[in-house]
Amino acid sequence: MKKLQNSLYINTQGAYLHKERETLVIDIAKEKALQLPIHSISGIFCFGNVMVSPQVMGFCGERGVNLAFFTEYGRFLARVQGKQTGNVLLRRTQYRYADTQAAEIARVIVAAKIQSQRQVLQRHQRNYGKHPEISQTIALLKSTVDRLRITDDLDTIRGLEGDAAARYFSVFNQLITEKSGSFSFSQRTRRPPTDPVNALLSFFYAIVGNDISAALQGVGLDPQVGFLHRDRPGRDSLAQDILEEFRAYLVDRLVLTLINRQQVKPSDFIYEASGAVKLKDTARKAVLQEFQAKKQQTIIHPYLKEEVPLGLLPHVQALLLARHLRGDLEHYPPFLAR
Template structure:
């Protein structure tokens, strides 16, 4: 089964018959192409047009990151599953303000419901979160009154601010979170930003396996940004996957001062830190649970794909989209 491959070392990527070859100072690593779904490139990697043509032919996505672990962009092969009919429906839902607002509201509500579920679990552990839970429930109720996508995003922003203020009580004063993104100003921001980036690219990779166009989002503006649909879907899964990953890493004491580095005004994960987070991220996506509707075990990576299938059904008028809910 094909799976993502993460490349942290520097070297050169090339093609040898039906194999991807990573040439490094310490030798060569051969990767059978049928075993690779995506390449995450963190190191200084050289490649040529012939390699990209081969990757495109095999439907392999390449995600590029700079030396600080910032996402730079993706080589997104020509969409092989795109459906003209579904693309038109997707564009129609974006251009129709009522339909777009409806979908945007579903993404925001899905994210807030999952934040509430996560915090209720934390309250059951003995944390007093009642004031924040009440505020979040109030903001969730107000999403139904929002008259524009801008209002929805403002409500979602207020909810996340309140939610992030609880992190100091939940994780300890060393991990108090006041969100700063570019650059992240402390370890917790660096950790969360990197986890979110992994989520965005994971959703993007799953979109490639559907008939959806990643450039047409509903909550996030479809403007000059290359992709926006993955950002929409990620809103639902941030509390489920990215935030819970950060909680586990902190509570288990897996992240240590040596996993971070300071450069200028920013704090970033070191290579060792990124390796640690990526390893735990892959474990997260491979974790399985019993799916209520399918009545069988599915992984969280499969869950992302299933979420996109639900979105497809919404767009063609078959079944309204209901976001994934954290149990």
């Protein structure tokens, strides 16, 4: 199991990351702003116009440090990967499952995702009282989970997942208790996000998805070959599969907290003429600090029954999936917080 270490997020435009002996150095406006040993971090995330020297890329690949690049919107662009590790037999098993038994794993992932969405809605009602629309959505999501139990058809599973997501986001605006109306949410928009709520969701989904990709590679799995998401060039479909387990629990709850506690404001966003909305640099730094703090929190893992930091959950689930594919576990246990 990887030790939970700090991740380095670089969002200052024009920053330059380079190497000095066994350390990483960040220059801003040609002045040294930060220097730290590479063994103190597990991942580097670069947003927007951040320059990285070829020596750093090779250094990270050699040391197994995840180096990833995103747009200013938080959309994933690329990742530097070192030598492929892990058992080729595990990956061959993964490919066979993807071809012949994908529905088995996809079903439990989708069920866990929908249960987490229900928990977000139920948590809101416990705190703020019942709302007819939300109560109806909770009941409909439960019905969807019941339907999942009796289907082995992958297309049906995908359809149920899409319908559940639409119903969940149809009441998402009700969960925003910040009263100014500046963070109104009508529907999920992705490329690009067209309002502050979608900008935050997309930003954090991209970061968690990249964490999951790194975790899957760490146990020897291929992040691009999934079970729920179809293969598509350039997409880490398996990482997107596992991300479904964490969307509501890790990201949606964090976004709602940031908005409802007014830790982000409308002035923290840039509204472009194209309709795209993105976080300003200063706001991005602030929300990343909140995310890093959240990753340090611990829970009792529902399957392992052990205390685990939230930042290690992608690594735990990657390990459990690998154990299932090897035959050590009869079923893959998706993450579902109690």
